Amino acid sequence: MAELGLNEHHQNEVINYMRFARSKRGLRFKTVDSCFQDLKESRLVEETFTADEVSEVLSGLQAVSTARQSELINTAHTNGLLLRQLFSQAEKWYLKLQTDISELENRELLEQVAEFEKAEFTSSSKKPIIETMKPKLAPLNEGGSTELLNKEIFRLQEENEKLKSRLKTIEMQATHALDEKSKLERALQDLHLDQGNQKDFIKAQDLNDLENTVAALKSEFQKTLNDKTENQKSLEENLVTAKHDLLRVQEQLSMAEKELEKKFQQTAAYQNMKEILTKKNDQIKDLRRRLAKYEPED
Structure with missing residues (x-):
């Protein structure tokens, strides 16, 4: 063929x-x-x-x-x-x-x-x-800007979901970093306790070596703690940025919904329905006035 x-x-x-x-x-x-x-x-x-x-x-x-x-x-x-x-x-x-x-x-x-x-x-x-x-x-007559606006709303919704997922991941990372910090602090306290208990049992020539080891551990711990602190600050900044982005997206969604509602109110179908409801309300008010003429007064 x-x-x-x-x-x-x-x-x-x-x-x-x-x-x-x-x-x-x-x-x-x-x-x-x-x-x-x-x-x-x-x-x-x-x-x-x-x-x-x-x-x-x-x-x-x-x-x-x-x-x-x-x-x-x-x-x-x-x-x-x-x-x-x-x-x-x-x-x-x-x-x-x-x-x-x-x-x-x-x-x-x-x-x-x-x-x-x-x-x-x-x-x-x-x-x-x-x-x-x-x-x-x-x-x-239903294309153009309305079609693009719907696509933009859909894109913002997807971006909103991604930001929520990113925010959740950052919160989990921040919680994990805080847990690691707590574990390191407890380990340092245990190390100090063990050092105090063992001073009476070690010889004088070994005391200097032990103090050097403790100083090295302190330095390494302080470096690790500083790295964790910087990571925590970075995570907190990312968390704040993600929240700002989420608020911005929510504001854009709200503006888009208002724009859609405004455009819908400007359509001929909405205007016709509003005019019909107004006429019906006027008819009901007129019927009530007519009926009140024939009802006995209390």
Whole structure:
């Protein structure tokens, strides 16, 4: 089967348009054939004709052929409507399509399309035609800024979820760092206690070595503690930044919701519903006033 180098959806759209154009073309051929057949049956009933009669017959055929010009114009307008649909959908997503008019006279591509049409409709005539749902074009009056605003809201919601996950991770890291700090402090206290208890049992020559070891441990512990403190400060700063980002995103979401509500209130459907409710309230008030005239006073 011949292919056009398109995906399945676009190729089906091309087939639908070619089926439409093929039916229109066949109808026009039948119209021209019927004109010649009517001419044969109504005018060509004699064996010989004068030059004036032949000229009159040819003038009639010329008039009929000229009338077919409107059908060619209509075909061009139909193609214009097809391009308008495609460009309208592209403009909805702020795309700019380009066409190469010179390719319309490319003999190789024209033959490829002809082979595709022949293969498609020859094979389709041998198998049952499956009706497909014809999708309707999305209305353009609901696109544009509203579509972009919805996408921006969706993006902000995703960013909000990511910030929440990041905030939770930072909180867990900060808690872990605090636990490590507490463990190190307890270990230092235990080391001091052990040092005090063992001073009575060690020899004088070993005391200097033990003090040096303790000093080294203190230095290493202080360095570790400083690193943990810096990490804690960094985590706290990241936590504050994440909270600010979360508040900013929530504010943007609130502004987006207000903008959507404002746009909805400006729509014709909202205005019509508001006008209907106002009229109904006026009618109810009028009915109550009328009913009060007939109710007895207490």
